[in-house]
Amino acid sequence: MHLFFRDRMKGIAMVLVGASLWGISGTVAQALFHREGIHADWLVTVRLLCSGLVLLIWASLNKQKIWAVWRSLRDAGQILCFGLIGLLGVQYTYFISIEAGNATTATLLQYLGxxxxxxxxxxxxxxxxQRKDVAALALALLGTFLLVTNGSLKGLTVPVPAVVWGLLSALTAAFYTVYPSEMIRRxxxxxxIGWGMLIGGLGMGLFSPPWTIRDAHLSVHSLLLVAFVVLFGTLISFYLYIDSLRYLSPAEVGVLGSAEPLSAAVMSVIWLHHVPGLFEMIGGISIMATVAILSSKKNERKVITVTQKGI
Incomplete structure (x- = not known):
């Protein structure tokens, strides 16, 4: 019993730290965009390329057959689709939403996945x-309305591009959560995810190569922030999240993953001095409640999976 309790506490700590690092990395990205002049497309290229390479090396050291994905045209087509539409799609839309608005709103909108x-x-x-589905969807719609309007019918309190890109990030997150389930089993x-990130990074690199950077000067400070996004906001957080599934169910991990938008909101207040309005906070809580409701369903427990946390 003591060992079981210790393992559960270990799993809870791992998913909370991992999810918090994801949320904090979104706030760090916002600082890079708004204060350092870094563009989202460049950061997406660097993050995907670095993370993909490290994950593949990590998988190889763990005796995984990383070249098996290229043994047939069908497999190659699947991994290319996953990388270019799924991972690149969700990374690009998420970071563009942050660049156009703020990390808290972008993270919460992506939680509509x-x-x-x-x-x-x-x-x-x-x-x-089912009734629980309808209730969750209604809560999601209410939460989105409150989040982007702060309860006012006069207009949006969040820039329209940030809302559009945020909703697109939720759609792409839904796609890359569902699409690779067979590939992950095999x-x-x-x-x-390593190949998906590397392919996505190569695809983005065609338009924004990592050795070119527009309208920004890379200082030691900005390079440290980029390193945080890659190392802590991707690799370490991914490891903690995936390893927590040894001790907790996917439903539990999905609910605890709500620490991501909470950490983004807290860091935005402390570091970037972005204080959300009352109705924005209620909207955010409503969206997180939607995830909790859907994660509690047996048929929906695949909704929050490790693939969704490639972000």
Whole structure:
């Protein structure tokens, strides 16, 4: 019993730290965009390339067959689709949303991904959503409205591009959460996400190579912030999140993952002095409650998976 309790506490600590690092990295990215003059496309290229290479090396050292994904045209097509549409799509839309607005709003909007997955499942199975699904979707809509308007009918309190890119990040997050499940079963999460990140980084690098940077001067301070996004906001957080699944169920990890938007909000207040309004906070809580409701369902426990946390 003591060992079981200790393992559960270890798992809870790991997912809370991992999710918090993701949230903090979003705030760090906001500082890079708004204070250091770094552009989102360049940061996406660097983050994906560095993280993908390290994950593949890590997977190889753990005896995973990292080259198995290229043994057939079908497998190659799947991993290319996952990398270019899934991982690059969610990374780019998420960071552009931060660049146009702020990390807290972008992170919370991306948390609408499970609601889109619920709609997708209902359409694919050709069945009406259950009552709990409908309640969660209504809560998600209410939360989104309050988040972007602060409860006012006069207009948005968040820039329109930030809202559009944030919703697109939720859609792409839903896609890359659902799409790679077969690949992860066959090749493992590190190999699948490692190749996805590397491919996404190469794709973004065609438009924004890592050796070119526009309208910004890389200082020691900005390089340290970039290193934090790559090391702590991606690699360490990913490891903690995936390893926590040894001690906790996916549903529990999904609910505890709500520490991500909370940490982004707290860091935004402390570091960037962005204080959300009352209705914005209520909207954020509503969106996180949506994730908790959907994660508690047996049929929806794949909604929050390790693939969603490649971000």
């Amino acid at each position: 499970p609601a889109f997955i619920t709609l997708y499942v209902a359409l694919r199975l050709k069945r009406w959503p 090749w493992g999460s590190m190999t699948t």
